[in-house]
Amino acid sequence: MNHVAHKDYAGAKLGMWLFLFTELLLFGGLFLLYSAYLSRYPHEFAAAGRDMHVGFGTLNTVILITSSLLAAMAVTAIQRNERRNVLFFLGGTLLCAITFLFNKYLEWSAEIGNGIYPGSPRLIKGPPGESVFYSLYYLTVGLHGLHVLIGGTLLAVVAVRVKRGTVHAGDFVLLENGALYWHLVDLVWIFIFPLYYLIL
């Protein structure tokens, strides 16, 4: 029997997109909770939102947008069969992911140091709207951070395969799907940034 590897490129990409739609609905649900509680506790949300670190938020927005650019450039590079460029761009994306998570660590450390974390004595004593705000903040941003970690790991695996030559110009759907996942991480942050850092 002659085994010819069957590759359904369109099917592989369709599957990735269907998964991304479920992610969209997951984060959409969290944004829905945010807006429903915002309409119930507008003043508490505004007071808590003013304490957010806009500097960290803006810096991380720029980092994620840049990482998204590099991931998209990696896809262009592999289509043009420029392997060195693919590895260079993916390395840049990973560096951005690590920097993002490091900034998140600094930001959360500062907040936890100020006694702001779910169930902390300071939030229990405060108004209920404030603790709802910070619970949603830690849940949404934490879940997003987990996605950054997973996406970074995925792209690192893809980079190893590109280096070994198993992902190449003729078969790069793994890189394309990895990049799609990474762009979703960027998309979610594009909404987290104004909702939590800017509009309140």
Place this chain on the structure above:
Amino acid sequence: MTQDNTAHHIISYGKLVTVWLALLALTGLTVWVAHHNVGIGHVWGSLAIACLKSGLVVAFFMHMKYEGRLLRWLLFIALVTLAIFIGFTFFDVLYR
């Protein structure tokens, strides 16, 4: 063998960098709007800018502009579903 049943569109580096610059400019704009325009208008302004930014990411970085009808329709259905969820929830939250 690799069976190629989709047309691969290669987006040039120049085009991707242009989209990146537009995204940076919109980020600057949204921070500026948040600090200079207090009131209910800046909520909708910020959300409009976020929608514009995600549109750029989906269209160019995620290649949706060059995909076939199936993926575009599925994206449309997913977004409409989300809009229905949000719409019905607020129908309840605002008029109870």
